[in-house]
Amino acid sequence: MxxxxxxxxxxxxxxxxxxxxxxxxxxxxxxxxxxxxxxxxxxxxxxxxxxxxxxxxxxxxxxxxxxxxxxxxxxxxxxxxxxxxxxxxxxxxxxxxxxxxxxxxxxxxxxxxxxxxxxxxxxxxxxxxxxxxxxxxxxxxxxxxxxxxxxxxxxxxxxxxxxxxxxxxxxxxxxxxxxxxxGARSFGVALSACTTPAKGSPTFDLPDGELELGIGIHGEPGRERRPMMTSGEIADFAVHAILEDMPPRGPVLVLVNGMGATPLLELFGFNAEVQRVLRERGVAVARTLVGNYVTSLDMAGASVTLCQVDEELLRLWDAPVKTPALRWGM
Amino acid sequence: MxxxxxxxxxxxxxxxxxxxxxxxxxxxxxxxxxxxxxxxxxxxxxxxxxxxxxxxxxxxxxxxxxxxxxxxxxxxxxxxxxxxxxxxxxxxxxxxxxxxxxxxxxxxxxxxxxxxxxxxxxxxxxxxxxxxxxxxxxxxxxxxxxxxxxxxxxxxxxxxxxxxxxxxxxxxxxxxxxxxxxGARSFGVALSACTTPAKGSPTFDLPDGELELGIGIHGEPGRERRPMMTSGEIADFAVHAILEDMPPRGPVLVLVNGMGATPLLELFGFNAEVQRVLRERGVAVARTLVGNYVTSLDMAGASVTLCQVDEELLRLWDAPVKTPALRWGM
Structure with a gap:
């Protein structure tokens, strides 16, 4: 522990x-x-x-x-x-x-x-x-x-x-x-389980060299387990899963979210791949946020959220906010 | 990996x-x-x-x-x-x-x-x-x-x-x-090593149940290795090490910094202990920042930095800033 x-x-x-x-x-x-x-x-x-x-x-x-x-x-x-x-x-x-x-x-x-x-x-x-x-x-x-x-x-x-x-x-x-x-859809992947303080051991068993696709934020089981994939392959999988469920209609907000233990250096690299897939699919990106926002303790991994916005929602997204984790315009 | x-x-x-x-x-x-x-x-x-x-x-x-x-x-x-x-x-x-x-x-x-x-x-x-x-x-x-x-x-x-x-x-x-x-001093602890992409394995060996006191931000060796300590004991050790080197003169800025893989939930709890030690030592706290700012890839652990400030430095600290990671007042 x-x-x-x-x-x-x-x-x-x-x-x-x-x-x-x-x-x-x-x-x-x-x-x-x-x-x-x-x-x-x-x-x-x-x-x-x-x-x-x-x-x-x-x-x-x-x-x-x-x-x-x-x-x-x-x-x-x-x-x-x-x-x-x-x-x-x-x-x-x-x-x-x-x-x-x-x-x-x-x-x-x-x-x-x-x-x-x-x-x-x-x-x-x-x-x-x-x-x-x-x-x-x-x-x-x-x-x-x-x-x-x-x-x-x-x-x-x-x-x-x-x-x-x-x-x-x-x-x-x-x-x-x-x-x-x-108008919002998410898909997450885990590269490791997380450990709760009360349990003191990982919430599930994920062998080194494998990843879990479609994980939740509590270590719930995902869609499937696979041998380790590259950042680009994961981005393809996650974004396609989202767009299959919600065909793109207009510009989107993008959240590339870390689950807790994945370095920001890797999250930025993953964002580059997410943006590539969106470009290939013809999805216009209005704004992008990268960081640890909706985490799962010490889980390694990331999630992608896309949120369709019209002009009004984008205006409200850009409006001033002053909180510990999100802060701009005031 | x-x-x-x-x-x-x-x-x-x-x-x-x-x-x-x-x-x-x-x-x-x-x-x-x-x-x-x-x-x-x-x-x-x-x-x-x-x-x-x-x-x-x-x-x-x-x-x-x-x-x-x-x-x-x-x-x-x-x-x-x-x-x-x-x-x-x-x-x-x-x-x-x-x-x-x-x-x-x-x-x-x-x-x-x-x-x-x-x-x-x-x-x-x-x-x-x-x-x-x-x-x-x-x-x-x-x-x-x-x-x-x-x-x-x-x-x-x-x-x-x-x-x-x-x-x-x-x-x-x-x-x-x-x-x-x-006027600034830091002290860090590691609860795990970090893994660089090129090496693909932990930079040093830290057995479960031990921590390294006085770690650097590249997994350099620290002062000593000990059996796991509580958050309160670590705060005592780190703050005392800093104050021994720099006896408090006036108010300080406090940075409670995560090394990368330690959940924010734990960093906040650690901050409570750091603030307790500072109160016990009679050190006035002007501002506090908690989060992952100077990290070491996926290392678990935290560091404490104290920075003496006079009125002018505090005014400059509070001045507007607009960067990806620090943002206020504009």
């Missing part, structure tokens, strides 16, 4: 204390596990609340701030947060304009956000939900009925967050979030 | 192509391996040029942009760039106000930047240099005479870059860079 931790039981609380020290613009409630932008609630703005299991950092806590999430609720590692957390977050950030829950499609998260919505509505808070289910690799995985929510979460949170920051009403912010998810 | 690459020989060129696609604000000369901010040269401003072996991304290419570096020269993995690269970069960015070379203290880098300075001066470019040597762990390592340059490089490049962006003259930008380095 090669972990920089105290004991597995305090990993999430320790991380929250460390976030609190690093980001004075966030209010971190370590006891109740809620991360809130310090200036919330913001009058006249819809608030966005997301959350999910820990181990995917910077998702979601690193996306809290003006122009993106109003609050995030981290669960234990790879475990959904509980409804009380989400309801508490909603109460902390609701300005009266309502709250949008951004929910990755995992069974636990879906159930818990549903219960949280009831709790919040009981308190008079108007709640809407966007379900993120962008992973084309598999349906009905270990953790999910239907498709898993992965990299598109970043696009939903950024673009719907920008609409909220402009003062658009809840119904419109929700429909923008849905539009983003509907 | 669990690498997302094509072949080891093209890793750096592939990464540069991928950077070019992702960052339209940068001009990337893949053939000559120079990354330049697109609007260079900027009239009336001193230009900053840095570089070094690849494998430490986002250092240095990710720090190119307004308020920080004007250009970066990546060498092969863990190998100094050559004088021609640096001289070419200097010529591309010099506005007539002169160029500051920021050089990490490794034998190859020092020699090559010295030769580059001569080449540039032959072309009529005024050149000054700041040597970064902040690592308190060891002197005279495999790659270095004297102390190694590690995390403080980020502080030197950001703070001197801000001074340059204000139009301060070369002599002043150089002295600010020296002041930053003189």
């Amino acid at each position: 090669r972990m920089l931790i105290n004991v597995p039981e305090t990993v999430v609380a320790d991380a929250l204390r460390g976030m609190a020290s690093a980001y004075p613009d966030l209010t971190v409630d370590v006891e109740h596990r809620v991360i809130v932008r310090r200036d919330a609630p913001v009058a006249g703005q819809v608030a966005l609340v997301s959350g999910g299991g820990s181990g995917h950092e910077p998702l979601h806590g690193g996306f809290v701030g003006p122009g993106m999430l109003s609050a995030a609720c981290p669960g234990e590692v790879f475990t959904s947060p509980v409804p009380d957390q989400m309801a508490r977050a909603a109460a902390a950030v609701d300005s009266g304009a309502g709250v949008l829950f951004v929910v990755k499609n995992y069974t636990g998260d879906v159930l818990n956000f549903d219960m949280a919505a009831e709790l919040a509505e009981d308190e008079g808070i108007q709640v809407a939900k966007v379900l993120v289910n962008d992973d084309v690799a598999v349906t009905d995985s270990l953790f999910t009925a239907g498709r898993r929510g992965t990299g598109a979460t970043l696009f939903v949170e950024k673009i719907a967050g920008a609409a909220a920051a402009e003062g658009q009403p809840l119904e419109r912010v929700e429909s923008i979030g849905r539009q983003v998810n509907d | 669990r690498m997302l690459i094509n072949v080891p020989e093209t890793v750096v060129a592939d990464a540069l192509r991928g950077m070019a696609s992702a960052y339209p604000d940068l001009t990337v000369d893949v053939e000559h391996r120079v990354i330049v901010r697109r609007d260079a040269p900027v009239a009336g401003q001193v230009a900053l040029v840095s570089g070094g072996g690849s494998g430490h991304e986002p250092l240095h290419g990710g720090f190119v942009g307004p308020g920080m570096l004007s250009a970066a020269c990546p060498g092969e993995v863990f190998t100094s760039p050559v004088p021609d690269q640096m001289a070419r970069a200097a010529a591309a960015v010099d506005s007539g106000a002169g160029v500051l070379f920021v050089v990490k203290n490794y034998t190859g880098d020092v020699l090559n930047f010295d030769m580059a300075a001569e080449l540039a001066e032959d072309e009529g470019i005024q050149v000054a240099k700041v040597l970064v040597n902040d690592d308190v762990a060891v002197t005279d390592s495999l790659f270095t005479a004297g102390r190694r340059g590690t995390g403080a490089t980020l502080f030197v490049e950001k703070i001197a870059g801000a001074a340059a962006a204000e139009g301060q003259p070369l002599e002043r930008v150089e002295s600010i860079g020296r002041q930053v380095n003189d």
Whole structure:
């Protein structure tokens, strides 16, 4: 076990204390596990609340701030947060304009956000939900009925967050979030498994010299296992899988996302191959983001997310944002 | 070998192509391996040029942009760039106000930047240099005479870059860079070795359940090897080693830096412990940065850098910056 931790039981609380020290613009409630932008609630703005299991950092806590999430609720590692957390977050950030829950499609998260919505509505808070289910690799995985929510979460949170920051009403912010998810697809590969603090050993067995195609962000099984492929071959496989599911209609946002342990040097090289495949397929690229954004602890590997954008979505993507992990224009 | 690459020989060129696609604000000369901010040269401003072996991304290419570096020269993995690269970069960015070379203290880098300075001066470019040597762990390592340059490089490049962006003259930008380095100290630990693409196997042998204290950013040996320690014990060891060398005088900037494969979740928890030790030692913290900034490929581990700041250095730290990896205020 090669972990920089105290004991597995305090990993999430320790991380929250460390976030609190690093980001004075966030209010971190370590006891109740809620991360809130310090200036919330913001009058006249819809608030966005997301959350999910820990181990995917910077998702979601690193996306809290003006122009993106109003609050995030981290669960234990790879475990959904509980409804009380989400309801508490909603109460902390609701300005009266309502709250949008951004929910990755995992069974636990879906159930818990549903219960949280009831709790919040009981308190008079108007709640809407966007379900993120962008992973084309598999349906009905270990953790999910239907498709898993992965990299598109970043696009939903950024673009719907920008609409909220402009003062658009809840119904419109929700429909923008849905539009983003509907036009987004992801595909991931693992070059190694990940190790959770509680388990202390790899979540699955992946022999050296093999890779798993179509992996999820918790080490769920993928589509198939193959002998190691080159960066170019992986890019071909991943982008073709996405485009087969979603024939390109217009320009796309590209996210080349590291799973945690793959060096940025390799991610940039992989991005070059992803861009090559997109060029060959005649897909216009509007913007590209490369880095570790939706991770899986210490897993080596990467995912590709493509998100169709029209002029309005692109304008909202480019709008100012100020969070620990995404920051521009302000 | 669990690498997302094509072949080891093209890793750096592939990464540069991928950077070019992702960052339209940068001009990337893949053939000559120079990354330049697109609007260079900027009239009336001193230009900053840095570089070094690849494998430490986002250092240095990710720090190119307004308020920080004007250009970066990546060498092969863990190998100094050559004088021609640096001289070419200097010529591309010099506005007539002169160029500051920021050089990490490794034998190859020092020699090559010295030769580059001569080449540039032959072309009529005024050149000054700041040597970064902040690592308190060891002197005279495999790659270095004297102390190694590690995390403080980020502080030197950001703070001197801000001074340059204000139009301060070369002599002043150089002295600010020296002041930053003189007041900065680092200490790193490795929980695993790293694997270079060319070698394909770990650079050293670190058995599971042990860690190496005082590691460099190329897998150089550290001070000592010990059985695994907790995050809190490591923070105690690292911060005490730094403060023993540099007794605290005033407020500090804190960098809690991941070596590449350690999850952000763990880095935040480690930051909580670093902040605890600083509180116990009565050291005031002005700002904190947590993330993977000066990495060592897929090494697991972290480093701590403390940088003494006065009001002027803190003002320059807070000044606007717009690069791939550091971005605020513009």
